[in-house]
Amino acid sequence: xxxxxxxxxxxxxxxxxxxxxxxxxxxxxxxxxxxxxxxxxxxxxxxxxxxxxxxxxxxxxxxxxxxxxxxxxxxxxxxxxxxxxxxxxxxxxxxxxxxxxxxxxxxxxxxxxxxxxxxxxxxxxxxxxxxxxxxxxxxxxxxxxxxxxxxxxxxxxxxxxxxxxxxxxxxxxxxxxxxxxxxxxxxxxxxxxxxxxxxxxxxxxxxxxxxxxxxxxxxxxxxxxxxxxxxxxxxxxxxxxxxxxxxxxxxxxxxxxxxxxxxxxxxxxxxxxxxxxxxxxxxxxxx
Amino acid sequence: xxxxxxxxxxxxxxxxxxxxxxxxxxxxxxxxxxxxxxxxxxxxxxxxxxxxxxxxxxxxxxxxxxxxxxxxxxxxxxxxxxxxxxxxxxxxxxxxxxxxxxxxxxxxxxxxxxxxxxxxxxxxxxxxxxxxxxxxxxxxxxxxxxxxxxxxxxxxxxxxxxxxxxxxxxxxxxxxxxxxxxxxxxxxxxxxxxxxxxxxxxxxxxxxxxxxxxxxxxxxxxxxxxxxxxxxxxxxxxxxxxxxxxxxxxxxxxxxxxxxxxxxxxxxxxxxxxxxxxxxxxxxxxxxxxxxxxxxxxxxxxxxxxxxxxxxxxxxxxxxxxx
Ligand SMILES: Nc1ncnc2c1ncn2[C@@H]1O[C@H](COP(=O)(O)OP(=O)(O)OP(=O)(O)O)[C@@H](O)[C@H]1O
Ligand SMILES: [Mg+2]
Numbered sequence: 001x002x003x004x005x006x007x008x009x010x011x012x013x014x015x016x017x018x019x020x021x022x023x024x025x026x027x028x029x030x031x032x033x034x035x036x037x038x039x040x041x042x043x044x045x046x047x048x049x050x051x052x053x054x055x056x057x058x059x060x061x062x063x064x065x066x067x068x069x070x071x072x073x074x075x076x077x078x079x080x081x082x083x084x085x086x087x088x089x090x091x092x093x094x095x096x097x098x099x100x101x102x103x104x105x106x107x108x109x110x111x112x113x114x115x116x117x118x119x120x121x122x123x124x125x126x127x128x129x130x131x132x133x134x135x136x137x138x139x140x141x142x143x144x145x146x147x148x149x150x151x152x153x154x155x156x157x158x159x160x161x162x163x164x165x166x167x168x169x170x171x172x173x174x175x176x177x178x179x180x181x182x183x184x185x186x187x188x189x190x191x192x193x194x195x196x197x198x199x200x201x202x203x204x205x206x207x208x209x210x211x212x213x214x215x216x217x218x219x220x221x222x223x224x225x226x227x228x229x230x231x232x233x234x235x236x237x238x239x240x241x242x243x244x245x246x247x248x249x250x251x252x253x254x255x256x257x258x259x260x261x262x263x264x265x266x267x268x269x270x271x272x273x274x275x276x277x278x279x280x281x282x283x284x285x286x287x
Numbered sequence: 288x289x290x291x292x293x294x295x296x297x298x299x300x301x302x303x304x305x306x307x308x309x310x311x312x313x314x315x316x317x318x319x320x321x322x323x324x325x326x327x328x329x330x331x332x333x334x335x336x337x338x339x340x341x342x343x344x345x346x347x348x349x350x351x352x353x354x355x356x357x358x359x360x361x362x363x364x365x366x367x368x369x370x371x372x373x374x375x376x377x378x379x380x381x382x383x384x385x386x387x388x389x390x391x392x393x394x395x396x397x398x399x400x401x402x403x404x405x406x407x408x409x410x411x412x413x414x415x416x417x418x419x420x421x422x423x424x425x426x427x428x429x430x431x432x433x434x435x436x437x438x439x440x441x442x443x444x445x446x447x448x449x450x451x452x453x454x455x456x457x458x459x460x461x462x463x464x465x466x467x468x469x470x471x472x473x474x475x476x477x478x479x480x481x482x483x484x485x486x487x488x489x490x491x492x493x494x495x496x497x498x499x500x501x502x503x504x505x506x507x508x509x510x511x512x513x514x515x516x517x518x519x520x521x522x523x524x525x526x527x528x529x530x531x532x533x534x535x536x537x538x539x540x541x542x543x544x545x546x547x548x549x550x551x552x553x554x555x556x557x558x559x560x561x562x563x564x565x566x567x568x569x570x571x572x573x574x575x576x577x578x579x580x581x582x583x584x585x586x587x588x589x590x591x592x593x594x595x596x597x598x599x600x601x602x603x604x605x606x607x608x609x610x
Contacts, residue, residue: 022363030396037393045381047424114377118438121341121371123363124394286345 029123033054038132039139042106046140053140056102057147060091067214068155077215081247088157089246090213093237095144096177097208100184101200105138107188108197111285120285130282134181141177145170160245169243172263176236179267182274189281212237216249217256229255232266239263292355294319294446294477295340300347302335302501309335311501313349315406317479317494321444322472323493328478328594332501333481334374337448340479341371350473354445370439370447370476374454376431377438378423384434384545385410391438408508409437413467429460440476447471449480452501453487484530486587489513505597516559516588517544521565522575524582530572534580537572559585 046053067075068084075083077277110116119129149170158165191197210228211217228234229251238259241248250256289399295317302310310332325333335455338344340353342362351358354368378387385406392402393493410419413433416420418426423434432452439447452468454462468491472478482488488495489509497505497512521542525534535555538546541566542557549556559565562585590594 033396034394037390040377041382041390044386048381111378114373114375117338117343117373118371118377118391118396120343122364122368122391122394123396124364130393250295286343 001215003236027125031127031131034124034128035132035135037124038128038136041138043139044141045055045136053143053147057095057144059098060095060148061151063094064088064091064151064155075215077078077247078218078249079225079247080162081249084155085157086241086247086249087214088152088155089237089240089244090211090263091152092145092148092170092173092178093211093233094208094213096141097180097213097233098204099137099141099144099177100180101204102140102189103133103181103184104188104191105194105197106133107185108191108194111189114194116285120166126282130185130278134178137181138174138178141174145173157246159243161243165243165245165247169240172236172240172243175264175267176232179270179274180234181273182278185278186274186281187276189278189285207231208233212249216251216268218249218251229253232262232270235259235266292319293317293352295323295353295479297336297340297349297351299349300339300346300351301334302337302339302344303347303520308501310339310346310349313494313498313502315503315506319477320472320475321493322468322478322480322491324488324495325479326485326593327481327498328483328489328591331498332451333498335501336498337371337479341369341448342366343371361487367442368445370442370444372435372439372447372449372452374450376428376473378431378434383420383422383470384411384415384426384430387423387434388437388441392441393442397441405441409440412440412470413437414463427460428456430465432456432460432464433467436464436471437491437547440471444476447476447478449478449520451481452480452482456482461487462469485593487588489587495579497593499594499598512593515592518560519558519562519585519587520556520592521559521569522554522556522582522584522586523569523580525555526579526581530554530578530580531555533578534573537576537578538569543566555579558588558595 064087068087072083072087077083077086107116107240110119116129120126141236159169161169187200187203191200211231211233212223212228213233217225217234220228235255238248238250238256239262242250242259250259293316297313297315300313301308313332313336315323315325315336325336327333332439335344339346340351342358342365346359353365356364356368358365369595379383382390388406388409389402390546392405393399397405404455411435415430415433415437418430423431436449436452449468451490453464456464465487468478468480469562480488480491491503492509494506495506495512496503505515507515519539523534523538525531528550531553533552535546535548538555538557541559542556543560546557548554566583566585570583573583588608
């Protein structure tokens with residue numbers, strides 16, 4: 001048995017007087033440092049279970065092959081253009097849209113298993129639990145996009161938009177994913193346990209599908225088209241297609257004509273609504 | 288704060304969940320350096336009390352101080368001085384044991400080197416060195432619990448809260464956890480531990496508070512408590528229900544209280560003072576009468592019997608209580 005080498009705070013408070021002083025600068029420092037620790041935890045998860053990434057990417061990759069090759073020849077893009085070129089930005093958008101399930105799942109897991117409570121009982125910055133989660137999810141999303149983009153290149157997709165526009169398009173995808181982090185955290189705290197977390201698929205699936213991901217809204221029945229047009233995923237995907245110089249299949253509705261604007265406005269609106277909701281849920285844990 | 292100041296003071300804690308009063312005037316004073324047991328049935332308010340004291344839940348009324356700091360006014364100061372282990376082992380299953388302890392060390396604001404060193408110390412102390420680089424998924428329940436305890440010991444806290452630390456563990460793992468808790472206390476940590484097992488409180492705690500419906504109804508040393516609730520029970524299981532009156536008569540000669548007869552279980556049980564003498568006497572007297580029995584033995588009073596004695600009502604099991 002080894003003797004602990006750690007200074008016991010409080011028992012010798014004189015030895016470490018700074019321990020109990022919480023200046024703004026110090027709080028900010030720890031908010032960042034603790035977030036980084038949580039981000040590293042998320043990254044270690046990726047390293048320790050690479051199969052998870054494979055699963056996560058499996059769905060869009062299978063969709064690429066299925067829609068691109070099996071149905072691809074039967075699908076036409078309104079206004080012309082190659083369907084596979086049209087499909088790829090849709091796949092990127094779909095992966096981002098479904099990504100909030102990963103966020104939610106980790107939150108459900110941590111809350112149900114008491115990990116969140118352990119964090120809350122510790123002297124760490126409480127905000128780091130949330131910001132750290134967001135940080136590692138964004139890094140994960142960037143890796144997803146990288147793998148997807150490479151798959152897309154293999155099946156013949158190209159961006160003709162030039163480097164700045166291409167990067168801007170990817171930034172739009174990450175912006176959407178960023179906004180959905182708060183939705184994921186909020187939903188994750190609403191769901192009671194891990195079994196129930198699977199039911200989030202019932203939300204994620206239509207959210208990703210009823211959009212311009214696979215087909216242009218103009219090809220859908222009117223009522224569905226209305227939903228698809230105003231789906232934030234559609235705006236991001238449409239704006240990205242435009243930036244990539246891929247076939248866009250642009251209708252003449254206002255929301256399609258202003259896809260780039262909406263691809264920025266939607267994430268801001270989502271964040272403005274769900275960030276406070278998520279924070280409030282988090283604070284309610286102490287009720 | 289001096290060493291004689293209480294580690295935990297709770298005065299009139301109240302906590303209301305909708306219609307349910309989880310805590311209703313909960314008072315507790317825990318002197319430093321001891322294991323204090325909170326004993327109570329499902330839904331008594333044990334978890335609520337511990338969570339309030341560990342700054343996880345806001346209180347609706349009353350006042351609590353932990354390690355000299357008010358939990359409501361100075362939660363951050365309290366958090367620097369406590370360890371908390373909830374009802375389920377709260378560790379990251381994907382990470383290894385070592386990675387878990389390093390992560391928690393960093394979150395306790397140890398420097399990188401200190402976190403590494405402290406993780407190794409704790410792995411050794413809790414006998415997890417061999418499993419240090421395995422994912423926690425592969426750990427047994429007892430190993431998880433020990434890792435969980437190790438994580439709450441990173442800063443060598445003044446006060447450690449343990450909510451049912453051995454529930455769901457097999458006897459061997461339970462012993463391992465008990466050993467760990469004892470060694471923590473020997474290093475000067477005050478432990479507040481909740482349990483549903485009288486046995487566990489008896490084994491570990493220097494003092495026991497029994498809680499019922501959100502308040503402390505008895506607060507005593509294990510010996511004092513046992514005096515109040517009576518000693519061990521002798522229990523005889525007969526082969527035939529018809530034998531029960533004769534068995535009861537044999538038991539009553541050695542018992543310190545009137546035997547109770549349980550027709551359905553074909554059982555007679557009664558409180559005894561001198562355990563071994565009583566057992567021998569009852570066995571002999573049954574043999575003399577030629578009464579065949581299925582089983583005879585000594586056992587501790589159950590929590591339900593404790594409650595019956597202390598409160599006059601049975602420990603109420605609430606339906607659908609998920610703590
Ligand atoms: N978050 C909550 N919302 C509503 N009711 C709650 C909540 N937490 C606890 N309760 C109720 O408060 C009462 C006390 O619960 P608590 O979990 O403190 O009991 P306990 O003694 O820890 O029980 P157990 O032995 O089952 O763990 C119970 O009736 C419980 O249903
Ligand atoms: Mg409980």
